[in-house]
Structure formats: structure tokens, C-alpha cells
Amino acid sequence: MPMQPQEIEDLIRAAFPDARIVVQGDDGVHMSAMVIDESFRGQNRIQQQRAVYAALKGKMDGPSGELHALALTTKAPE
Amino acid sequence: MNPAARLAADAMNAVGVGRTLDMPSEKEPQMNTETQIKETVTANDVVLFMKGTKSMPQCGFSSRVAGVLNFMGVEFADVNVLADEAMRQGIKDYSDWPTVPQLYVKGEFVGGCDIITEMTLSGELDQLFEQNGVAYDKDAADKIREANA
Numbered sequence: 313m314p315m316q317p318q319e320i321e322d323l324i325r326a327a328f329p330d331a332r333i334v335v336q337g338d339d340g341v342h343m344s345a346m347v348i349d350e351s352f353r354g355q356n357r358i359q360q361q362r363a364v365y366a367a368l369k370g371k372m373d374g375p376s377g378e379l380h381a382l383a384l385t386t387k388a389p390e
Numbered sequence: 391m392n393p394a395a396r397l398a399a400d401a402m403n404a405v406g407v408g409r410t411l412d413m414p415s416e417k418e419p420q421m422n423t424e425t426q427i428k429e430t431v432t433a434n435d436v437v438l439f440m441k442g443t444k445s446m447p448q449c450g451f452s453s454r455v456a457g458v459l460n461f462m463g464v465e466f467a468d469v470n471v472l473a474d475e476a477m478r479q480g481i482k483d484y485s486d487w488p489t490v491p492q493l494y495v496k497g498e499f500v501g502g503c504d505i506i507t508e509m510t511l512s513g514e515l516d517q518l519f520e521q522n523g524v525a526y527d528k529d530a531a532d533k534i535r536e537a538n539a
Binding site: 357358361362365370372381383384385 | 451486487488489499501502503504505508
């Protein structure tokens with residue numbers, strides 16, 4: 313089942329309530345998300361993206377390929 | 391490690407850098423995937439776990455990272471996770487990272503497609519290779535950056 317952008321944003325939002333989140337893409341399978349959150353300050357990209365993947369709770373690698381690919385951009389606010 | 395596993399690990403080491411690593415399909419069932427991964431990333435300076443092979447990638451994201459490494463003239467071992475179901479899941483567990491491709495330099499997980507793309511464009515990938523004594527073509531790296539400026 314493809315995912316709606318809003319659904320992806322809601323999952324990320326639950327873990328990062330104050331983040332700036334932009335989810336793009338319309339096929340629900342190949343999507344992109346930008347997450348800008350204060351909690352990322354001082355973390356490397358691997359740590360930042362792990363935290364976002366954790367928020368998505370396994371949607372990334374579901375056997376049904378729910379969300380095959382989510383291009384991620386993560387950073388702390390300027 | 392049992393003798394059969396030891397043998398398989400040695401055989402993998404002998405494959406060396408710059409070759410496609412076909413994970414032995416007839417391997418002992420108890421051959422630990424984690425051990426297998428550890429041996430591979432230790433024996434090769436640069437390893438890309440990917441869908442497909444570096445000469446025939448089977449996913450756009452794997453293709454992009456393999457393409458960058460190929461273009462930069464980096465010697466790397468490729469592991470096709472589609473050829474081995476245990477590896478496909480095992481590499482995700484090993485790195486605690488849910489997606490493929492995954493790039494390792496000197497045994498350390500560097501990142502997936504998005505991180506490698508960002509690092510290529512920012513020059514951080516050049517720095518990482520320099521710090522680890524990995525040969526690469528600086529001019530080619532600059533060309534990638536120029537083309538994406």
C-alpha cells in the first residue's frame with residue numbers, strides 16, 4: 313500500500329513535534345522528505361537519519377514495499 | 391567460528407578488492423551473516439552493499455552510488471543483496487539502517503544514497519577517502535560537483 317505524504321509527515325511529526333517537515337512525491341512509494349529539527353544539532357547525518365527512520369516504524373522496509381524509498385534530507389535549523 | 395565458516399571467510403578474503411563478491415550460495419546454513427559482513431568490510435577498504443552489481447545495478451539508488459564511485463575511479467567491492475536473502479536482511483541489522491545501498495569505508499558505515507550524494511557534492515567524500523588512504527580521481531569528483539552546481 314502506497315503512503316500518502318500526509319501520513320508520512322504525521323509519523324515524522326509524532327517524533328519531531330517542532331520540526332519543519334516537507335514531504336514531496338506523489339506515487340507514495342518513491343518519496344522525499346526534508347526534516348529540519350533542533351534535536352539534530354551536533355548529530356552526524358547517520359544519527360539524524362536513523363532517528364527519522366525510527367519514527368517511520370519499519371515503513372521503509374515492509375515486505376509489501378510500502379515505502380520503497382524515501383529520499384531524506386536532515387539538518388538542524390540555521 | 392566453526393571450520394566451515396572459517397573456510398568460507400578465508401575464501402571471501404581471497405577474493406580481494408575490486409571484484410564482485412558472490413556470496414557463496416552453498417554456504418553452511420549456520421554461517422553467520424554478521425560474521426560474513428564483518429569479514430567483507432574488513433578485507434576491503436571500500437564496500438558497497440547494493441541491489442544488483444556495480445556493472446549492472448538493479449535499483450536507481452544503488453546505481454547512483456555505484457556510479458559515483460565508478461566515475462571517481464574508486465576501487466570497491468560490491469555485494470549484491472538481491473542474490474542472498476539472509477544478506478538482504480543481515481546488512482540492515484548490521485548497520486541498524488533500513489535501506490540499501492550502504493557504503494562502508496575501512497569497516498565503518500558511511501551512509502546510504504542521500505548521505506553519499508550530499509557528501510560527494512560537499513567534498514566530504516573526498517576528505518573521507520583522503521583520510522583513509524583510498525585512491526580516487528579528484529578531477530572526476532570536481533566534475534561531478536561542477537555538473538551539479
